[in-house]
Amino acid sequence: MKTHITLLKQYNIWRRVGGDDQPSPTSIGIALDEVIASAERYEAIRKLNWRQVSELFKRNLAGENLDEMVDEVAKSKNKDRENGTSKR
Numbered sequence: 001m002k003t004h005i006t007l008l009k010q011y012n013i014w015r016r017v018g019g020d021d022q023p024s025p026t027s028i029g030i031a032l033d034e035v036i037a038s039a040e041r042y043e044a045i046r047k048l049n050w051r052q053v054s055e056l057f058k059r060n061l062a063g064e065n066l067d068e069m070v071d072e073v074a075k076s077k078n079k080d081r082e083n084g085t086s087k088r
Contacts, residue, residue, distance in 0.1 A: 004031035041067060044074035 008031050011023045023031075045053065056073075060066045 004034040007031045008035065040074050041070045044070050044077060048073070
């Protein structure tokens with residue numbers, strides 16, 4: 001099974017060189033969605049302070065899904081930004 005990054009690299013090579021092994025547009029779209037979600041999660045975590053990261057880490061050790069928790073943080077930050085209540 002190819003990772004999303006591997007699939008996008010394959011597409012980029014195919015786009016420059018050509019050939020018969022073009023990835024399907026659907027698989028490319030799914031890969032892009034996952035890469036974008038990963039980048040947004042990274043940005044959300046990067047902007048947290050150590051106390052907030054520690055809290056996420058504890059919750060993750062207790063069994064909560066890290067991606068879902070970080071998605072919640074990112075959504076909360078986006079709502080704050082849209083409402084003009086962002087601290088940054």
